[in-house]
Amino acid sequence: MGLRVGVVGGGQLARMMIAPAVELGIDLRVLAEEEGMAARLAATSVGDYRDAATVLAFARDVDVVTFDHEHVPQSVLHALVDAGVAVHPGPDALQYAQDKLAMRARLEELGMPQPDWAAAASAAELQEFLDAHGGRAVVKTPRGGYDGKGVRVVSAATEADDWFAALAEDARGGALLVEELVDFGRELAQQVARRPNGDVVAWPVVETVQRDGVCAEVLAPAPGAGERLTAVAARLGAEIASGLGVTGALAVELFETRDERLLVNELAMRPHNSGHWTQDGAVTSQFEQHLRAVLDLPLGDPSPRAPWSVMVNILGGPVDGTLEERLPAALAAHPDAKVHTYGKAPRPGRKVGHVTVSGGDLDDVAYDARAAASFFLG
Amino acid sequence: MGLRVGVVGGGQLARMMIAPAVELGIDLRVLAEEEGMAARLAATSVGDYRDAATVLAFARDVDVVTFDHEHVPQSVLHALVDAGVAVHPGPDALQYAQDKLAMRARLEELGMPQPDWAAAASAAELQEFLDAHGGRAVVKTPRGGYDGKGVRVVSAATEADDWFAALAEDARGGALLVEELVDFGRELAQQVARRPNGDVVAWPVVETVQRDGVCAEVLAPAPGAGERLTAVAARLGAEIASGLGVTGALAVELFETRDERLLVNELAMRPHNSGHWTQDGAVTSQFEQHLRAVLDLPLGDPSPRAPWSVMVNILGGPVDGTLEERLPAALAAHPDAKVHTYGKAPRPGRKVGHVTVSGGDLDDVAYDARAAASFFLG
Numbered sequence: 001m002g003l004r005v006g007v008v009g010g011g012q013l014a015r016m017m018i019a020p021a022v023e024l025g026i027d028l029r030v031l032a033e034e035e036g037m038a039a040r041l042a043a044t045s046v047g048d049y050r051d052a053a054t055v056l057a058f059a060r061d062v063d064v065v066t067f068d069h070e071h072v073p074q075s076v077l078h079a080l081v082d083a084g085v086a087v088h089p090g091p092d093a094l095q096y097a098q099d100k101l102a103m104r105a106r107l108e109e110l111g112m113p114q115p116d117w118a119a120a121a122s123a124a125e126l127q128e129f130l131d132a133h134g135g136r137a138v139v140k141t142p143r144g145g146y147d148g149k150g151v152r153v154v155s156a157a158t159e160a161d162d163w164f165a166a167l168a169e170d171a172r173g174g175a176l177l178v179e180e181l182v183d184f185g186r187e188l189a190q191q192v193a194r195r196p197n198g199d200v201v202a203w204p205v206v207e208t209v210q211r212d213g214v215c216a217e218v219l220a221p222a223p224g225a226g227e228r229l230t231a232v233a234a235r236l237g238a239e240i241a242s243g244l245g246v247t248g249a250l251a252v253e254l255f256e257t258r259d260e261r262l263l264v265n266e267l268a269m270r271p272h273n274s275g276h277w278t279q280d281g282a283v284t285s286q287f288e289q290h291l292r293a294v295l296d297l298p299l300g301d302p303s304p305r306a307p308w309s310v311m312v313n314i315l316g317g318p319v320d321g322t323l324e325e326r327l328p329a330a331l332a333a334h335p336d337a338k339v340h341t342y343g344k345a346p347r348p349g350r351k352v353g354h355v356t357v358s359g360g361d362l363d364d365v366a367y368d369a370r371a372a373a374s375f376f377l378g
Numbered sequence: 379m380g381l382r383v384g385v386v387g388g389g390q391l392a393r394m395m396i397a398p399a400v401e402l403g404i405d406l407r408v409l410a411e412e413e414g415m416a417a418r419l420a421a422t423s424v425g426d427y428r429d430a431a432t433v434l435a436f437a438r439d440v441d442v443v444t445f446d447h448e449h450v451p452q453s454v455l456h457a458l459v460d461a462g463v464a465v466h467p468g469p470d471a472l473q474y475a476q477d478k479l480a481m482r483a484r485l486e487e488l489g490m491p492q493p494d495w496a497a498a499a500s501a502a503e504l505q506e507f508l509d510a511h512g513g514r515a516v517v518k519t520p521r522g523g524y525d526g527k528g529v530r531v532v533s534a535a536t537e538a539d540d541w542f543a544a545l546a547e548d549a550r551g552g553a554l555l556v557e558e559l560v561d562f563g564r565e566l567a568q569q570v571a572r573r574p575n576g577d578v579v580a581w582p583v584v585e586t587v588q589r590d591g592v593c594a595e596v597l598a599p600a601p602g603a604g605e606r607l608t609a610v611a612a613r614l615g616a617e618i619a620s621g622l623g624v625t626g627a628l629a630v631e632l633f634e635t636r637d638e639r640l641l642v643n644e645l646a647m648r649p650h651n652s653g654h655w656t657q658d659g660a661v662t663s664q665f666e667q668h669l670r671a672v673l674d675l676p677l678g679d680p681s682p683r684a685p686w687s688v689m690v691n692i693l694g695g696p697v698d699g700t701l702e703e704r705l706p707a708a709l710a711a712h713p714d715a716k717v718h719t720y721g722k723a724p725r726p727g728r729k730v731g732h733v734t735v736s737g738g739d740l741d742d743v744a745y746d747a748r749a750a751a752s753f754f755l756g
Contacts, residue, residue, distance in 0.1 A: 003702050019397035022419060023657075025702050025719035025731075041400060041419065279401075283714055283736075298710035305683050305736070324381050324403050332676035336661055341403035353403075358661075358683070 003295055004029065006059055008049050009068025010037030012342035012351065013271045013287075016279065018042050020288035026295070030068075031058040038342045039068070052079040059085045066248055066294045067270055070097040071144075088196065088247035088294035089269045096244050097269040100177045101142040107264055110243040112236065114264045115182050115255070119175035123164060127157035129178045139163070140177040151213060153181065182263055184255035188222050189274035192237035193249045193289040196296045200241050201289070203282060203302040205233035208253070208274050214349070217370070218311040220277040220304065223362060233262060240267065249290040251275060273313065273351070278302070280338040280356045281309030306358035310366045312373040314353035317346030323353055323376050330355075330375035337372035352376075381673055382407065384437055386427050387446025388415030390720035390729065391649045391665075394657065396420050398666035404673070408446075409436040416720045417446070430457040437463045444626055444672045445648055448475040449522075466574065466625035466672035467647045474622050475647040478555045479520040485642055488621040490614065492642045493560050493633070497553035501542055505535035507556045517541065518555040529591060531559060560641055562633035566600050567652035570615035571627045571667040574674045578619050579667070581660060581680040583611035586631070586652050592727070595748070596689040598655040599682065601740060611640060618645065627668040629653060651691065651729070656680070658716040658734045659687030684736035688744045690751040692731035695724030701731055701754050708733075708753035715750035730754075 003026045007014040010032025018041055021028035031054070032043040044061075047054035049072050056079060059065050064086040077091035089097075096103040104117045116133065120126040130137050139160045141150040154160055163176055187210060192202045204221035221230070233254065241250045244267075251272030253265040275286035284292075284300030292299055317323055323341045330339060334357070341353040353376060357369040381404045385392040388410025396419055399406035409432070410421040422439075425432035427450050434457060437443050442464040455469035467475075474481040482495045494511065498504040508515050517538045519528040532538055541554055565588060570580045582599035599608070611632065619628045622645075629650030631643040653664035662670075662678030670677055695701055701719045708717060712735070719731040731754060735747040 003705075015400060018400050018419075022393060022396050023716075023718045024705070025721055041396075283716075292709065297706055298713065300709065301714040303714075327381075327402070328675055331670070331678065335676065336679040336681075338401075338661075340401045343403055 003027065003297075004062040004064075005291055005294060006031065006062030006065045007039070007042070007068055008055060008058070008065060008072055009033065010039040010043055011068045012038045012344070014039035014042065014068040015342060016271065016276075016340070017287045017291060019279075020285060020291055024288065024291065026291055028291075029058070029062055031055065038344055040343065050076065052076045055080060056083055056085075059083070064088055064294050066290070067094075070094055070269060074098070086294075090245065090247065093244050093246045094269060097267055099142050100140055100266075101175065103267060104177060104179075106244060107240070110239065112240060112243075112264055113262060116180040118178050120160075120178045121175040123157040123161065126154075126160055126176065126178055130155070130157060133180045136181050138179045138181055140179065141166075142174065142177050149213075182255045182265075183258055184263075185258045186222075186256050187265070188225075188233065188254040188256050188262070189218070189272070190233040190237035190252045190254060191249065191272065191275045191278075191286060192234070192241050192252075193286070193293045193299055193302075194238075194241040194246055195293050195299060196247050198242065199299055200238040201299045201302050202234035202237050203275065203278060203286070204304060205230055205254075206274055206277065212349075214313075214315065214351075215273045216313055216315065217366075218274050218277055219362070219366065220281055220309045220311070229256075229260075229262075236262060236264070240264070248293045249275070249286050273354075276340070276354050277309040277311040277356050277358075279340065281305055281311075281358045307360050308362045308365045309356055309358040310362070310369040311354055311356045312369045313351055314341075314355065314373050314376045316348045316350060317352040317376055319346070319378060322346070326376045330372050333375065334368055334372035337368060339372065381405065381675075382440040382442075383669055383672060384409065384440030384443045385417070385420070385446055386433060386436070386443060386450055387411065388417040388421055389446045390416045390722070392417035392420065392446040393720060394649065394654075394718070395665045395669060397657075398663060398669055402666065402669065404669055406669075407436070407440055409433065416722055418721065428454065430454045433458060434461055434463075437461070442466055442672050444668070445472075448472060448647060452476070464672075468623065468625065471623045471625065472647060475645055477520050478518055478644075479553065481645060482555060482557075484622060485618070488617065490618060490621075490642055491640060494558040496556050498538075498556045499545075499553035501535040501539065504532075504538060504554065504556055508533070508535060511558045514559050516557045516559055518557065519544075520552065520555050527591075560633045560643075561636055562641075563636045564600075564634050565643070566603075566611065566632040566634050566640070567596070567650070568611040568615035568630045568632060569627065569650065569653045569656075569664060570612070570619050570630075571664070571671045571677055571680075572616075572619040572624050573671050573677060574625050576620065577677055578616040579677045579680050580612035580615050581653065581656060581664070582682060583608055583632075584652055584655065590727075592691075592693065592729075593651045594691055594693065595744075596652050596655055597740070597744065598659055598687045598689070607634075607638075607640075614640060614642070618642070626671045627653070627664050651732075654718070654732050655687040655689040655734050655736075657718065659683055659689075659736045685738050686740045686743045687734055687736040688740070688747040689732055689734045690747045691729055692719075692733065692751050692754045694726045694728060695730040695754055697724070697756060700724070704754045708750050711753065712746055712750035715746060717750065 015038040029044040207222040393416040407422040585600040
């Protein structure tokens with residue numbers, strides 16, 4: 001019998017698990033939202049991940065269920081667990097990726113460094129937080145946000161009126177999350193993977209560059225990160241993974257403040273854009289590691305293969321034609337660029353691929369990666 | 379429209395094209411010999427590659443046809459070409475991989491260094507060659523041999539009587555190939571890839587270690603290979619690729635004689651066992667490069683990612699159970715080992731997977747790779 005991993009969700013994260021699955025002899029099966037998705041080669045079922053019967057039927061033929069995204073409802077996750085299915089990460093961990101208020105509260109219990117925050121159930125409570133934090137703050141919808149969606153910087157409580165109105169209509173009710181506006185120097189991301197047996201490994205902390213709330217590029221390792229920062233970030237990642245009971249890959253998005261503190265911004269309990277560089281730049285990629293972790297196999301060496309790797313997202317893609325049509329020019333100009341496409345139609349702002357370059361000189365590597373990615377735009 | 383590559387043959391070489399195809403956005407379609415083969419994930423057809431109608435039907439939906447092996451008959455290859463299908467490598471190149479006598483004759487025309495050789499149509503001709511070469515020689519069946527099959531060291535012409543008898547019954551008739559027994563110090567392999575437009579790139583020459591005529595391990599680059607040897611081997615590979623009109627990957631197996639000459643032993647016009655180290659140890663793997671070459675895309679950087687990579691074949695596999703059952707122990711002991719399995723049932727002598735380790739110290743890397751591979755044996 002082989003090792004069978006079922007992935008709920010057919011996006012690019014599931015797609016990028018295919019390569020390591022084939023090489024390690026893992027039978028990867030994907031429950032895709034529709035036909036023709038990024039992970040179509042491994043899609044064995046098409047159906048609605050919010051429907052317990054659909055997901056249970058899919059899970060019958062695999063050894064473990066894992067995820068391309070964090071949107072599978074708790075009721076479905078618990079139905080899987082109740083049916084005896086191994087689910088990694090499990091519902092108890094995923095709740096913290098699904099509800100940012102729960103995440104903030106749990107990180108506080110764990111003593112993790114994070115921005116000042118509060119649950120604001122009303123405009124009055126939001127205004128109170130604003131008044132106490134210099135009149136500006138970040139407001140987030142606790143559920144359903146990603147890539148900058150559900151995040152808003154406000155300087156008056158009225159600017160969140162529509163979200164409060166939506167909350168009032170939501171049967172689950174609740175509050176908005178409000179956070180201090182951190183004066184950060186840059187954003188970092190710490191990736192770790194954790195097995196069910198508790199073992200954790202950490203990749204070196206990376207710098208992430210965001211544009212319009214979306215990850216544009218990643219520099220690995222984070223330039224200027226000394227031993228202390230690297231160790232502190234790795235420990236943070238491991239403590240959060242253990243504290244939240246995460247199994248599989250975990251990305252901890254961090255603010256590095258101008259006074260050199262690290263504060264937890266967001267969490268992702270799956271392979272994450274900040275770790276795409278590991279496909280080409282590390283001994284063990286985040287996709288291989290995630291598969292190993294959810295199967296409770298020993299974790300691989302996360303060491304970088306080169307002093308520097310830079311990953312640049314292809315956002316939107318060509319305004320006409322396909323990414324594949326741009327390959328000849330890009331590959332001709334940049335023989336060292338590793339181009340990854342997601343099999344998705346170009347659309348403004350959509351993540352349709354990425355390029356990674358590794359080497360000994362950060363400036364050269366970053367230049368090459370950006371230049372290669374630019375061939376797929378415009 | 380995407381880039382569609384059709385691979386005839388469903389073995390591990392086709393399987394290992396899946397990973398780079400997914401990442402580059404290439405639609406890989408495999409014509410497998412039967413259900414459940416190594417490349418089953420990409421298999422879109424099952425059928426007999428010796429049947430022109432089967433292969434023509436398969437080729438209808440792809441942009442280029444390439445191969446997992448070199449056994450597709452010339453008549454089928456020509457039927458494809460006649461139907462306007464792009465075939466890489468083409469029949470004119472493949473004839474030299476299919477017929478070792480034709481290969482020797484063509485390499486002689488090209489002035490390539492090779493062992494003394496002759497076509498022996500009878501035991502008398504073979505004996506004549508033996509008498510002129512110290513009484514021992516290597517006899518090969520020109521067609522159909524691989525992994526040591528169809529190769530025999532003889533010291534009397536009678537030792538090839540069965541092959542002469544078989545030739546007499548073969549409608550194509552012909553002769554055996556007889557070659558001098560080269561007093562080599564070691565065996566090397568030079569891998570190159572060539573586009574239809576004529577561009578060629580070369581990986582560094584590697585050392586291959588054979589046991590019982592089968593590749594056991596590969597050291598990359600070849601230890602002690604200086605600039606001169608590296609350049610001579612790369613030029614040899616490029617000249618043979620161009621001279622034979624090879625498109626796609628070409629492996630040139632070489633003898634390094636004790637007096638430091640290189641002599642061509644065998645050719646393989648496809649990704650080859652001697653190049654498996656490139657999956658983990660080079661910027662561009664042989665599998666990605668082969669796909670790029672047959673699609674006439676610009677070729678990638680063949681530079682090593684580490685000073686040393688050692689690839690060790692898993693020959694035969696476990697005497698009981700599956701490779702996957704051995705993964706936990708192997709991965710626990712060797713977190714830096716890249717394990718590749720072929721999805722094939724263990725069987726004595728069968729290539730069922732390989733392990734590659736890369737790093738800065740050759741002895742350490744070789745030890746780790748051998749130790750990791752040993753977990754899958756016995």
